[in-house]
Amino acid sequence: MSLLVVGTLALDTIETPFGKEEYTLGGSATFISTAASYLTSDIRLVGIVGYDFPQKELDYFKSRRIDTSGVEILKDTKTFHWHGVYSTDMNHRDTITTDLNALAKFDPKISDKFAKTEYICVGNIDPVIQQKIISQIEKPKLIMIDTMNFWIEGNPTELFKTIKHADILVVNDSEARLLTGDHNLISSAKKIMDMGPKILIIKKGEHGAMLLTKDNVFIVPAFPLEKVFDPTGAGDSFAGGFMGWIDKTKDLSFENLKLAVVFGSVMASLSVEKFSLEGLRNLENETIMKRFKEFKAITNFKEISL
Amino acid sequence: MSLLVVGTLALDTIETPFGKEEYTLGGSATFISTAASYLTSDIRLVGIVGYDFPQKELDYFKSRRIDTSGVEILKDTKTFHWHGVYSTDMNHRDTITTDLNALAKFDPKISDKFAKTEYICVGNIDPVIQQKIISQIEKPKLIMIDTMNFWIEGNPTELFKTIKHADILVVNDSEARLLTGDHNLISSAKKIMDMGPKILIIKKGEHGAMLLTKDNVFIVPAFPLEKVFDPTGAGDSFAGGFMGWIDKTKDLSFENLKLAVVFGSVMASLSVEKFSLEGLRNLENETIMKRFKEFKAITNFKEISL
Numbered sequence: 001m002s003l004l005v006v007g008t009l010a011l012d013t014i015e016t017p018f019g020k021e022e023y024t025l026g027g028s029a030t031f032i033s034t035a036a037s038y039l040t041s042d043i044r045l046v047g048i049v050g051y052d053f054p055q056k057e058l059d060y061f062k063s064r065r066i067d068t069s070g071v072e073i074l075k076d077t078k079t080f081h082w083h084g085v086y087s088t089d090m091n092h093r094d095t096i097t098t099d100l101n102a103l104a105k106f107d108p109k110i111s112d113k114f115a116k117t118e119y120i121c122v123g124n125i126d127p128v129i130q131q132k133i134i135s136q137i138e139k140p141k142l143i144m145i146d147t148m149n150f151w152i153e154g155n156p157t158e159l160f161k162t163i164k165h166a167d168i169l170v171v172n173d174s175e176a177r178l179l180t181g182d183h184n185l186i187s188s189a190k191k192i193m194d195m196g197p198k199i200l201i202i203k204k205g206e207h208g209a210m211l212l213t214k215d216n217v218f219i220v221p222a223f224p225l226e227k228v229f230d231p232t233g234a235g236d237s238f239a240g241g242f243m244g245w246i247d248k249t250k251d252l253s254f255e256n257l258k259l260a261v262v263f264g265s266v267m268a269s270l271s272v273e274k275f276s277l278e279g280l281r282n283l284e285n286e287t288i289m290k291r292f293k294e295f296k297a298i299t300n301f302k303e304i305s306l
Numbered sequence: 307m308s309l310l311v312v313g314t315l316a317l318d319t320i321e322t323p324f325g326k327e328e329y330t331l332g333g334s335a336t337f338i339s340t341a342a343s344y345l346t347s348d349i350r351l352v353g354i355v356g357y358d359f360p361q362k363e364l365d366y367f368k369s370r371r372i373d374t375s376g377v378e379i380l381k382d383t384k385t386f387h388w389h390g391v392y393s394t395d396m397n398h399r400d401t402i403t404t405d406l407n408a409l410a411k412f413d414p415k416i417s418d419k420f421a422k423t424e425y426i427c428v429g430n431i432d433p434v435i436q437q438k439i440i441s442q443i444e445k446p447k448l449i450m451i452d453t454m455n456f457w458i459e460g461n462p463t464e465l466f467k468t469i470k471h472a473d474i475l476v477v478n479d480s481e482a483r484l485l486t487g488d489h490n491l492i493s494s495a496k497k498i499m500d501m502g503p504k505i506l507i508i509k510k511g512e513h514g515a516m517l518l519t520k521d522n523v524f525i526v527p528a529f530p531l532e533k534v535f536d537p538t539g540a541g542d543s544f545a546g547g548f549m550g551w552i553d554k555t556k557d558l559s560f561e562n563l564k565l566a567v568v569f570g571s572v573m574a575s576l577s578v579e580k581f582s583l584e585g586l587r588n589l590e591n592e593t594i595m596k597r598f599k600e601f602k603a604i605t606n607f608k609e610i611s612l
């Protein structure tokens with residue numbers, strides 16, 4: 001088992017109705033690799049940070065058996081910093097500042113060892129960089145790519161090139177509509193799969209997630225939580241849970257892809273229950289399986305006949 | 307088995323991106339009773355119409371074994387008429403006209419036979435009328451009440467009195483939030499259940515429906531349809547499917563309430579595939595069970611252990 005995770009490593013300032021945390025651990029690669037580390041092993045992390053990135057967080061990754069040899073540390077600049085404020089209903093967030101810092105220089109050379117990885121998860125970054133990363137992988141078996149509205153609107157030409165290489169694309173519902181100009185999610189999904197990805201995941205926030213292939217659909221709700229403390233990283237935790245399960249099982253049958261979506265949803269739901277990475281930082285298998293069983297309970301119903 | 311259905315009988319003018327139909331059969335009681343008629347029998351319909359209500363539609367109800375003796379026909383006024391226009395994305399609708407006509411005089415006397423019904427479904431009408439209807443039922447076993455933002459904002463005092471009598475309340479997600487002023491659906495749901503109903507159903511449109519009791523939650527997605535022709539009546543079709551199953555089975559265990567929610571979702575999904583009542587007008591058991599099995603397929607996943 002081995003999974004290559006490429007994305008951002010950040011120090012975030014986050015304000016939600018429940019509090020404020022400054023320069024707390026964030027970034028897509030942080031959530032993806034940590035979530036995946038509970039399901040699979042030999043996770044290979046590629047990212048870039050500045051001189052202010054805490055050594056203890058690199059040590060944390062190592063404690064989760066995440067290989068940090070692909071993390072470049074720049075001595076002359078700070079770490080990528082995002083400051084966001086969530087609305088009272090948590091459904092919107094405003095960006096106060098985005099200090100790219102080290103991220104502006106992100107153009108990773110994938111090591112020989114890492115280039116042999118077969119399962120690849122590329123978080124939401126510039127699609128040009130996403131392409132450069134993919135081109136360095138020797139024989140990828142499965143590439144998952146995440147993106148966002150910023151790139152759909154800002155650089156659709158390069159994004160469409162990237163999407164062609166994706167076996168699995170992850171977008172949220174508004175991004176799916178933006179990509180295709182089609183309001184209906186199902187016909188949108190078909191159009192996106194015509195662009196390249198055989199597997200599409202549409203995240204719907206508090207409404208859950210949909211998994212689509214040419215012939216199948218699976219829909220799982222978000223876990224009903226009375227308090228969502230911090231939605232930051234929910235989508236990346238989902239991607240990490242999904243790819244962790246896929247890398248562990250190496251089974252791309254639709255039945256197993258469904259389980260990957262459930263594990264993605266499990267990790268996302270655990271992540272948002274606490275600030276920053278705290279919801280994922282120190283989990284027991286028992287906690288993960290308890291939540292998995294709760295997902296089963298809230299979605300399962302009997303077969304009957306009329 | 308017997309189910310009392312009280313609500314509106316209407317002639318609607320509906321415009322969706324797919325077409326326009328004028329003075330077509332509508333109203334909450336129409337969708338509720340028709341949807342329920344595929345699951346249970348001896349449905350007792352209470353409503354009011356004007357001189358222009360087509361005899362063939364009354365005959366249609368009778369052909370579905372719906373007792374129309376509770377439908378009052380006014381000779382001096384027209385039938386309730388609603389004219390609505392749906393937005394391109396179908397997520398919003400504007401009301402062009404609401405001609406109450408006969409509905410303005412709706413204050414039904416429930417017949418002795420009907421007053422003995424145990425399972426009661428009261429569609430969205432004035433909460434004062436809802437209370438008057440409930441007070442005429444001799445020994446109700448289960449009362450489901452639907453309402454909408456119009457009454458939550460317009461007459462909360464009477465609505466809260468009505469809600470106290472409801473065993474099951476049906477609202478949509480924005481109405482649940484409006485009722486409690488609480489954005490979180492789960493804590494909103496708890497507050498609503500404190501008002502009286504032991505069972506709460508929150509409809510989320512294209513995102514499905516939630517069933518909540520004090521101790522349990524069940525969530526089912528909406529059926530993924532590539533074309534929704536006409537959302538009118540979806541919520542009432544849901545209520546009819548739900549109560550039809552409950553009346554058929556007389557089983558209020560949470561496992562069986564789940565099945566009722568699925569049958570509600572099945573009937574709603576079949577309803578919106580065609581204009582007006584056409585999606586429900588002439589269904590085979592086979593079609594209903596095929597959709598039920600499709601719901602199972604899109605939500606079911608295996609049990610596993612880590």
